[in-house]
Amino acid sequence: MKMKDLSVLLAVIMIVVMMVIPLPPLLLDLLILINISLSLTIILVAMNTKEALQFSIFPSLLLLTTLFRLGLNVSTTRSILTNQTAGEVVATFGSFVVGGSPIIGLMVFLILVIIQFLVITKGSERVAEVAARFTLDSMPGKQMSIDADLGAGMISEVEARKRREKVSREADFYGAMDGASKFVKGDAIASIIITLINILGGLLIGIVVHQMSFGEAANLFTLLSIGDGLVSQIPALLISTATGIVVTRAASDGNLGTDITNQLFAYPKLLYIVAGTLVLLAVFTPINLFLILPIAGLVAFGGYKMQQSLSSEETEKTETVNETQELEKLKSPESVMDLLQVDYIEFEFGYGLIPIADKNQGGDLLDRVIMIRRQMALELGIVVPVIRIRDNIQLQPNEYTIKIKGNKVASGEIMLDHYLAISPGIDDEAIIGIETVEPAFGMPALWVNEEMKEEAELSGYAIVDPPSVVSTHLTEVIKRHAQELIGRQEVKALIEHVREHSPAVVEELIPQMMTIGEVQKVLMKLLREKVSIRNLVVILETLADYAPQTKDIDVLTEYVRQALSRQITLQYANQNQALQVMTAGASFEKKVAESVHRSEQGTYLSFDPETSQIIYQKIAEQAGQLQASGVQPVLLTSPAIRMYVRQFLERYLPDLTILSYNELEPDIEIQSVGVVNL
Template sequence: MATSTTPSSASLSGPLQNLLRSKDLVMALTLVLIIGLMLVPLPPALLDLMIAASMAMSIGIMLLTMYIHQPLEFSVFPTVLLLVTLFRLGINISISRSILLNAEAGKIVETFGNLIVGGNYVVGVVIFLMLMIIQFVVINSGASRVAEVAARFTLDAMPGKQLAIDADLNAGLIDENQARQRRKAIETEADFYGAMDGASKFVRGDAIAAIIIMLVNILGGFVIGVLQRGMPAANALQTYVLLTIGAGLAIQVPALLVSAGAGLIVTRSTSETSLGNELFGQVSNFNVLTVGAILTGMMMFIPGLPKLPFGVITVGLGVAAYFVNRARMEERAAVAGVSAVPQPAEAETPEQMLQMVVVDPIELEIGYSLIPLIDDDSQDNLLRRITGIRRQLMAELGLILPVVRIRDNLRLSPQAYRIKIRGQEVATSEIMLDRLLAIPGTDVEEPVPGIPTTEPAFGLPAVWILEADQSQAELRGYTVVNPLSVLSTHLTEVVRGHAPDLLTRQMVQEMLNQLRQKSPASVEGVVPELLGLGEVQAVLRHLLRERVPIRDLSGILEVLANHAQVTRDPSILAEAVRQTMANTISSQYRDHDGTLHVFTLSPVLEQTLRSALVASEGGPALQMDASLAQRLLNKIGEQMEAMAGQGYLPILLCPRELRLALRRLVEQALPNLVVLAFSEVSAGTRVRAHGLVDA
């Protein structure tokens, strides 16, 4: 019998324990408690406990709004505001019941009625009305308006923020999970400000209800005291008005704190510090404090004004100016200390000079103002972005990005950076950490205030704007990115453009060793029997030069094995590899509808180019008159501009035998042109021609 009941009790204990540990149960009990406050009479001691709890919660809510870094860290504030308002209303009803039934409402209410307002109910009414005006007209009205405007601007800015997330995702700066989290944050922000706009109505209704309850308590208490308790009219008025005012003050002081918390949270902007640090950091200005101290000190000499208050304020401002100036001098000394760091001694011995023979594949030199970008304590820094770039290049090109050496260079301007490939400078630019880069879209008509510049990665016109102007710029059609994204995007494009230079023999050897472990037959008999390591490297470099992925190294080696007995020319072998990668190449350039947008050569021009085709040591080339070549480049350039104006990547589609020769002809003058052969278009890909080149 006992054995049959034990499993049943065990099966019930698990869900019961989960229910008892559930936080939802606490919320349900809290709601039941609030409803109970409205229905069940409470003794005065319990009323004191509830009033004290209301004050403690209100103080905690206001402090929490000051210590958070961004409003979304307290996204449940609208719900908390509703619960706290219901809790106060429940306490208010319980106190009113106790006042009308027993002519008492606990020690806290009595203290507020006697001590704070001095036992004078006229003063109490005035103070109560002043609190209601401050809460209702000033704080609540302003917070409601700010929440309404913030909700509208947040909804209007959502499309621009979504486009910025898509741009970072396409650039490889973030992965799919990070993009999903950022989209969720945008939705949460919009929901938060929308909820705050509605939640402010709770506080307004609470204030109106407090006034009505006060009037009901005064009139009802006066009638009960005179008619039922037989109290003199003056005594009844004194007793019930003081109790009502004391109860109103005890309830409305927490309400005022919560209203102030609501105003603080909707007026806060996103920052990396708490409100106190941010506030004192921005108002601690030496010039302002010094001039303020002088002006306040001069007011001491105005006849009739007391000298002590102005003297105390003058001394306080002077002391604050002194400490602000000392902090600024210490900061300058720290910067000077960084600048005074001795440079490493130049190489003198042969051993030291041998160390200079080996150069880093990629170097990033930054000015000292950009050092915060590599701060390990930051959630999003340059080191994490480089890790994302490495993953992106591996997935996109199959290239393993070497270690990026980051150095601070005091010879650069503070906000400048320089990118080196194998010791040679290939790109340089400047960014402003205290601003955002706004890139105009195609339909932007109204400019935004800022510092004009050029986006370094793609050479687009842009503007450095203040963070306060971000929403305005996004509404006008600008794409707004932070300085770290500007630098990482530029670095990504530089690495893409110099991918062949970064593919070393050692890297190719490691790739072959890795492939040999997983698929030995793909490597054996090819390297080094048919092709040397340098020849395989040259083929892979030819592919990377036109951004053809080399991830499928096994498939590439199979093609090389089939053609190496005919030719060992890396360019010819690379063309053979391209013919087997039609699906991969087409998928790089077709749009989401599976359409490839191109322009082609006229039949007469194709025939002319075929007749000019000659064989050379580096593969096929075009031997033609210089004037014809120049006209051909001009016509191709015109087609490229026309396609770019329509929003398409310029792609020239030509016969297979002309592709390599044409690519060599245009790669210096038109490096952004993609040259594809007809045979490199995969089956199922729709081709749409937008123009015809006829020279």
């Protein structure tokens, strides 16, 4: 036999032996302390089990501990009646614990017995009886459920065998607990009887055998009997409590301590109500204010700390769940579809530019992006999609790039500890800085430090801080590529917005005359030439007027431009209501009109290479002269050829504004600063 098995057998034999053989007081003290330690161990184990079957030996252990405790009672009774002593432990409980008063000791002992017998034992017995009944009644259903899962292939034969074994063990356990609870009940009754025997027998032996007076015998034997009853009832109370914990334990993922703290204090805000109630008791009752206020404060502080802890745990749990969901999402076959999603606008920057985007470091890029989207809505009439801002370790520390639909369209470099000084046209040699080019408009500039900033301002340089450089560049890129940001879905959203206050024009135009895709093409052509589509009602009404006459998108766009003449005039005229333009000469217009070809795919302009080169050089030369003098270059043509000239020059001079006479208001003063002739 193993040493563990042999030790248990010897312990059981020794329990029987000590009921027969008298034990010395020292050994009694040792066994009493072992009894107390064993009962503490049992209740702690019961509190830390997650389910009853983890402590399946408890019914047998309950019988053995009851037998051990009764054996101790027999030994201590023999020692009390024979030697008038039962060791220091019994004497201590009889004198020190109860204050040396037989009456007080008797009252404490009776209270303990009543608590154990009427409260804990009765409750545990009832719970064990009900649990056993329900466990036995549910066995057939559980067995059928296991067989169904096995037949469906949801579990293996090994798993089914384990589940059947668990069901059987649960039935055996709760049946055994139903019977074992009777041991606890009998132990409480036996303790009362043994204590009464000790008191009455001690009085008789003390008076008759030892010739003591009644008072001496009552005092001595009552205190010893009460001490003996206490040292046996306290472990009995602990084990009775352990019995109640085991039979009332529901299935859980944690032990009793964890479940109590998690469930009892799951609502920390309620502790504030408890604290407030205590304060009201202190105010409206004679209870000492300085006694109750610290308790109320402690309860409120506990609620505050637990609320913080719960918030932190919920945050961590949410992050863990999100990470798990993301991981599972990446593992799923459908996750590849997410990789096909392309952001409309992306702004990526090197790690050296993180401070301009990080609010904690004073960065306001996110706020500037919000203002850019508002500005685009006012200037161009479009809703700019959400701009994806992120760092990219593959870029240089001070570099940034701007992407439209996944393709890089612009880039630049900035220095966070410098200012961009844009040259006024005449450079000042006293201004020292790092030469660069302003990224939005391509003008020569310098990066100057803080000390050189004021001097550069006095010399006429335009000083721009790094965040403004980035936001200006981003704004110009969005304007330049606005036509790429308006798809059919965006156009549909704009039309639905117009439908809310002008439903008639929308119902007339769409879908009877034009589709959303055709309206989108018109809006894209307008945005390509930086014409705002904010006045969408006028645009849709013009399309409704002319769509029955033609389906040519280019022609419809020209009609819309003419309908927006006031808007276009104000966009390019100066404060004096004057517009300086290059005028298309008669020979140029005649050549263009003769070169227009029509086909099934539409009309287009076709020049021979030599003529194309001459036209491009003449227009580029005059546009450069105007730009050098600070005037925005504008080419004015007749309405018949404007769209063809635009198609021809769009590839070579995309920023050149081309207007027709019908797109200008009559009251505008036109100042011709050059004529384009062939």
